[in-house]
Amino acid sequence: MQAQTQKLTEVREPHTRCVECPIRQKALFQVVAEDYIHKAETRRTAQYRVGARHTLYQEGAPALMAFTLYSGWLLLYRTHSDGSRQGLRVALPGDFVGYVSTGDSSYSHGALAITDVTVCGFRQGDLHDMIDTEPDIARQITTIHSRYLATCESTMLGLGRKSAEQRIAHTLADLYHRLQLLSEISEDGRVMPFPMTQEMLGELTGLTPVHTNRVLRRLREDGLIIGQRQKIEVLDLPRLVELGEYRVGRLP
Amino acid sequence: MQAQTQKLTEVREPHTRCVECPIRQKALFQVVAEDYIHKAETRRTAQYRVGARHTLYQEGAPALMAFTLYSGWLLLYRTHSDGSRQGLRVALPGDFVGYVSTGDSSYSHGALAITDVTVCGFRQGDLHDMIDTEPDIARQITTIHSRYLATCESTMLGLGRKSAEQRIAHTLADLYHRLQLLSEISEDGRVMPFPMTQEMLGELTGLTPVHTNRVLRRLREDGLIIGQRQKIEVLDLPRLVELGEYRVGRLP
DNA sequence: CGGGTATTTGACGACTGTCAACGCCAGTGG
């Protein structure tokens, strides 16, 4: 991991420097570079690395930056007063997270690094400016928001109406589909990386770790999946999709 | 109701005409007018009226228009395969609903008129154009989306982690707060309009009508509210807010 | 006054949570 960090530094040598991470104080290694976001090529951005199990940002903290995820998985979450967490979404490479609109000053949710993570950061103020000056960026942000909203609606439907088995099947089917787009599924289409703990999967689906485990066992016994260390082997994708009522593409 | 429709027609006489509503076929009275949305003063828009218990648009239907709600309450929902509905949000006057981003062609959710409703409609294509040409509109749409997202996150937290009592308390506290901003709360701050059925409240909170009723009875027995016909009397707002863990303003 | 919808209540059952214990595995330090 440390090696990879070094590599990033070296690759962008001419334009990089090390500074304190404004988001987390804990000795987070940070690389700042003149970089790009999509089409806005003149904005100053920064690359950050966050180790697994550390937070990229915390709910309620001042929302200084938004991020494009370069590598790794993030868990977006909200915390309940009793300390339990509700997972909102898993962010995968390419996803854009942490943007807040003009006037909002703090994050509405937290972002936890499931794996080691590399992100590209943008100052919120720059993004707000870009909306004014670059219509393409404005369009992209509304598009990103719309898609995220649609998935939130699916999640709400699941949390409110679906059984535990359906919710987990939906979550797995969704991850499978998104990982496929990222070419992260094995060639035979059966093995997908799964760096989450069962506890995190439970947070996403509104279940306790114990019950999550039971449901996974049932899915295993029914021949839908095989759980492996850090991966899941999908034996019967169609049934998984049908059980979870996952609509690929249209209404995720 | 019909009278009010007439009034709308007359007020905008010079620029109005009657056409079939493209969204619903059922004899919906529609007034089309040269009108305004916020600052985009040159766009052609239309006013529609939808009777209580009818849908403004249905999930999966072609998303021709987006709407600003002028009067009445809307229930945004997603339908589960077993026919049950999950309420996503209650839209109140001033809310903007039904917008989909470029590339999306159909609504991700449905919109049901809780009461008789008046909306102002905008063609999606016009809105997309406006994002390109009018930065203020782009900003507004991202702001609206961000706020809606934050409330979705709160809803997900509730559906995933909170008890039935907490979810209903949160929903009532949220409505109370939003209605207060619209000056719809009685002067003594106790009575708020409540045109929803208990079944709809259950759809919003992920509960069955029966259990919704039981929870409401408990809240009544605990001296938090008094249910009346078409209204709710809030006896102890602070306790309602605390029970539902409602954060006014910041993280709704 | 009558029919249909919404609310209310009871009995019962199932899904999911809670508590507790154990096993497995990886990383760590001696």
Place this chain on the structure above:
DNA sequence: CCACTGGCGTTGACAGTCGTCAAATACCCG
């Protein structure tokens, strides 16, 4: 090299919230 330790996964017993089914009551509108 091996024992230790801590996190994660697994399983059982039990409890409680919430859903289901059913029926009675209340209320609205014509």
